[in-house]
Amino acid sequence: MTDISADRPYEAQFGDYFALLKPRVMSLVVFTALVGLLVAPVDLHPFVGFCAILFIAVGGGASGALNMWWDADIDAVMRRTRRRPVPSGRVAGDEALAIGIALSGFAVVMLGLATNWLAAGLLAFTIFFYAVVYSMWLKRSTPQNIVIGGAAGAFPPMIGWAxxxxxxxxxxxxxxxxxxxxxxxxxxxxxxFMRSDYDDAGVPMLTVTHGRRTTRRHILAYTAVLAVFALGLATTSVAGPVYLAVAVAMNLWFLKGAWTIFRRDEDMAEADNFAVERAFFRFSLLYLFLHFGALLGDAALRAAGIV
Structure with missing residues (x-):
């Protein structure tokens, strides 16, 4: 018998299309949007809330598909992204574009019909900002790409609240x-610790354009400003004792990590293969999850009449 499997064109599977939607990023979108929706001081029908989160998730996935379509060339160069569906050839670029556009329109219209058009408008702007302003313009043109472009990932709780x-x-x-x-x-x-990827892809990340020393200073500065706003959120009606305790502990720890990174030089970082920087990156994921989880905890305490 002759093996003809190698001659058959690859047919994309469900998992390939799901990966196109950046599920890990989508999970953060869903979680923060859910928190924004649940801590809002209104009684929302559970089915309406479910629909809102579903359509926000679809909109987030649409943004991911559009980003993968546009960034296929640089994704193919970077070790961290070369196995994504489009650069690996599992999904064609025009398919990714069509899916992204179709899901964007569906998500925005359905969110508007299910809730209100302010929320739908914010979702539409978020998709546009991520796909066009960040992916097509900022990412390849300025070391401030992730600073300005970060707004796209910050809108979900505002959309949930709206x-x-x-x-x-x-x-x-x-x-x-x-x-x-x-x-x-x-x-x-x-x-x-991934600078070579951005070098190879020609992405003007701050580490590429200004070096690691400047990047370390920026990490410390932004972490200090972040701590101020994180604690500021503790003074609002959506926060309570759980959030305050988490915010104080997490921001002290985050500042300590940023200070440690600031004091390190490249010889120290190379000697331990950027162990401190990798640990800070991993902790940053926990940092955000615990802040929003604490807001949910305080909402549960208020609902139970405890605070």
Whole structure:
């Protein structure tokens, strides 16, 4: 018998299309949007809330598909991204584009019909900002790419809040600021030990254009500003004792990590293969999850009449 499997064109599987939606990024979008929706001071029907989160998730996935379509050339160069569906050839670029556009329109229209058009408008702007402003412009043109582009990932709690209330409050603005200011130190820590990827792809990340020493200073500065806004959120109506305790502990630890990174030189980092920077990056994921989880904890305490 002759093996003809090698002659058959690859047919994309469900998992390939699901990976196109960046599920790990989508999980963060869903979680922060859910928190924004649940801590809002209104009673929302559970089915409406479920629909809102579903369509926000679809919109986040659409952004991922559009980003993978546009970034296929540089994704193919970077070790961290070369196995994504488009650069690996599992999904064609025009398929990714079509899926991204179709899901974007579906998500925005359905969110507007299910909740309100302010939330739908914010979702539409988020998709546009991530796919066009960040992916097509900022990412390849300025070392401030992740600073400005971080706004795209910061909108979900504001969208969730708007879906529930039909408005934008100071609470949702501070939740936005928490993610917006967290994004640069999170990604710059990654860039410190993945600099060669950005060098090879020609992406002007701060580590490439200004070097690791400058990047370390920026991580410390942004972490300090982040701590101020994180603690500021503790003074609003959505926060309580759980959030305050988490915010104080997490920001002290995050500042300590940023200070340690700032004091390290390249010889120290190379000697332990950027162990401190890698640990800071991993901790940054826990940092964001615990802040938003604490907001949920305080909401549960209020619902139970404990605070």
């Amino acid at each position: 879906a529930a209330t039909g408005s934008i409050g100071i609470e949702s603005v501070l939740m936005f600021a928490l993610i917006f200011l967290w994004t640069p130190p999170h990604f710059w820590a990654l860039a410190l």
